[in-house]
Amino acid sequence: KEIVEKGKTAPRVTPQYIESIITSEHYFTAAQGDHQSKEDDLLINPEPYVEATPDSLHLLTFCVLVLKNGFTVTGESACASPENFDVEIGRKIARQNAVNKIWLLEGYLLKQSLFEG
Numbered sequence: 177k178e179i180v181e182k183g184k185t186a187p188r189v190t191p192q193y194i195e196s197i198i199t200s201e202h203y204f205t206a207a208q209g210d211h212q213s214k215e216d217d218l219l220i221n222p223e224p225y226v227e228a229t230p231d232s233l234h235l236l237t238f239c240v241l242v243l244k245n246g247f248t249v250t251g252e253s254a255c256a257s258p259e260n261f262d263v264e265i266g267r268k269i270a271r272q273n274a275v276n277k278i279w280l281l282e283g284y285l286l287k288q289s290l291f292e293g
């Protein structure tokens with residue numbers, strides 16, 4: 177907003193552009209990922225005992241963003257206190273962390289394009 181207000185017009189990455197290249201978003205906790213991996217392992221090597229999922233894995237949220245070109249970017253959010261865990265907040269923070277990675281990638285691409293141009 178400040179850049180626009182100051183009349184700056186050079187090429188730049190914008191929040192709107194970042195959002196426009198995200199085609200889908202996916203969320204899961206580490207516990208859900210752990211559970212799925214154990215189910216997959218059981219298909220290969222059935223065993224009568226499956227170890228318990230540590231409680232802390234329920235507090236770690238992942239966000240996977242799929243970009244238009246098929247590249248995936250991940251973000252994470254870890255909650256220290258189980259009493260403070262909130263699915264919506266965990267997803268929001270994990271998404272923000274994933275989006276921050278897109279800014280780095282797109283900033284690099286823009287800089288490279290300007291360098292080559």
